[in-house]
Amino acid sequence: MSTKDSDSVGIDEKDNVLIEQRSSPGFIEAPDGELLNADIRPSAERKLVRLLDMRLLPTIIVIFLLNYIDRVAVTAAKLQGLTQDLHLTGLQYNTVIAVLYATYVPAQIPSNMILNRISRPSYYIPACVIVWGVTSACTGVTKNYAGIIACRVFIGLPEAAFYPGAMYLLSRWYTRTELAFRGAIIYGGLLISNAFGSLIAAGILGGMQGKLGIAAWRWVFYIEGAVTVCIGFASIILLPDYPHNTRWLTPAQRRLAQVRLAEDAGEADEDVKNESATVGLMMALKDPKVSIMAVMCCSQLLGLGFVNFFPTIAGTMGFSTTVTLLLCAPPWILATIVCAANAYSADRTGERFFHMCWPWWGVIIGYIIGVTTMSLGARYVALFLMACGYAGFALTAVWVSNAIPRPPAKRSAAIGIVNGFGNFGNLIASYTWQSQWSPEYHQSMYIGLAALVFASVLAFVVRCMLIKENQKLEKAELDFLKGAGRQRIEDAAKLEGLTFEQALERKRGFRYLY
Known part of the structure; x- marks a missing residue:
């Protein structure tokens, strides 16, 4: 929140009078305010959210699925000869995994700043999807270490636009009580991609070896890259822009979408004239919550860094390549279910800290199992616990949006900073799962365990900071009620036939979710 936000604490008189008017029976506003009438607004709002759920969410989920399939295709290809054909050493393979983050991490902040300033994310995001699909397909023609390194470096740039950009786009459409579940549904695309990515890779690796004289691992990149390009073109039509300019909504629906977000945070979800992308970046950098959450995200992704080596870890159980890839699917299917259920509960309760941390604690238990036994059944159970840990990460960007709600320029920069810096954890993890430590x-597990404990401590610090912020907001509102503000609420209660307590609850301003 900016200083301006803290001073107003969501009680700008003009805005609240307008909101109270809109809540009054028989209110009519023309021409684009027709859906704000009290008698038709609930159904209109449900229709709007349902429309977004049917277009925005499936499109983002499919792109996210392809995003991670393309990114982790290297790990599946390794099982079928990629390292031998390209003559890669163990260190070189780890570098192939890590180098993507050299561009993926720093590009996220400027990408989100660009997304906040342009008016057509429905062009920007699909363009990035098409570019990374082409780059992924080019990976299949590489002949040596230098070639695959070049592809991995360049694929990180367009991929950087997607996840933080998608979460920012969601935050421009959904309220605080809707965002966690939708964010987790989208992140479920990542989790399920780890399952279907393994299944798809198993099918390609098992059936395409030698076709047209091409190795099966190369077909993985050709096929998945081509599909990504096609989805990129389709998403130009399917994705929305912003509430004020989305072409496939009526003017009344656009107005309703803007009012929903304004009421949710007590102010319009728009930048004022002096709040440029650079100003938003500086505001985010000065907010201590952003830096703490960035380190927290880095630590948790270090603790969850097994994801890029999941087929390799599963391979230590001693099965064939095809069976190993098939065994990778069930843990991620369960993780997707857990992710959705956890986020649904987070939305219903408004709680963030425990919903984000308990899946990490499950990973810690999985690591403890992994370091204490080599039993086949126990280690497979540990893989389920480890995969479910991503149900916690799915709420990270959502919590950032809740903790840094306004202005949008600051929020977009904060999401980029937290997710971008956080992915340094993935980069570090590329070297913590070393082949000489197998099976x-x-x-690797000790490092991951320590990282998740540290992330839990930082999450608790953020929770305490937000509780303190809410106490300040509460005090400011109580001070407001000692003067003329109380009389205005009493008058509004009489007009609307409410008790003073009911009117006060409706008047209650913005609160952080912790």
Whole structure:
């Protein structure tokens, strides 16, 4: 929140009078305010949210699925000869995994700043999807270490636009009580991609070896890259822009979408003239919550860094390539279900800290199992616990949006900073799962365990900061009620036939979710 936000604490008189008028029976506003009438607004709002759920969510989910399939295709290809054909050493393979983050991490902040300033995200995001699809397909023609390194470097740039950009786009459409579940549904695309990515890779690797004289691992990149390009073109039509300019909504629906967000945070979800992308970046950098959440995200992704080595870890159980890839699917299917259920509960309760941390604690238990036994059944159970840990990460960008709600320029920069810096954890993790530590990977698990404990501590610090912020907001509102503000609420209660307590609850301003 900016200083301006803290001073107003969501009680700008003019805005609240307007909101109270809109809540009054028989209110009519023309020409684009027709859906704000008290008698038709609830159904109109449900229709709007349903329309967004049917167009925005499926499109983002499919893109996210392809995003991670393209990104982790290297791990599946390794099982079928990629390292041998390209003559990669163990260190070189780890570098192939890590180098993507050299561009993916720093590009997220400027990408989100660009997204906040342009008026057509329905062009920007699909363009990035098409570029990374082409780059992914080019990976299949590489002949040596230098070639695959070049592809991995360049694929990180367009991919950087997607996840933080998608979460920012969601935050421009959904309220605080709607965002966690939708964000988790989208992140479920990532989790399910780990399942279907393995299944798709198993099918390609098992059936395409030698077709047209091409190795099966190369077909993985050709096929998945081509599908990504096609989806990129389709998403130009399907994705929305912003509430004020989306072409496939009526003017009344656009107005309703803007009012919903304004009421949710006590102010319009728009930048004022002096709130440029650079100003938003500086505001985010000065907010201590952003830096703490960035380190927290980095630590948790280090703790969850097994994701890029999941087929390799599963391979330590001693099965064939096809069976190993098939065994990778069930843990991620369960993780997707857990992710959706956890986020649904987070939306219903408004709680964030425990919903984000308890899946990490499950990973910690999985690591403890992994370092104490080599039993086949126990280690497979540990893989389920580890995969479900991503149900916690799914709420990270959502919590950032809740903790840094306004202005949009600051929010977009904060999401980019937290997710961008956080992915340094993935970069570091690329070197913590070293082949010489297999098949036990005890050192890797100790590192992951310590990282998740540290992330839990930082999450608790953020929770305490938000509780303190809410106490300040509460005090400011109580001070407001000692003067003329109380009389205005009493008058509004009489006009609307409410008790003073009911009117006060409706008047209650913005609160952070923790």
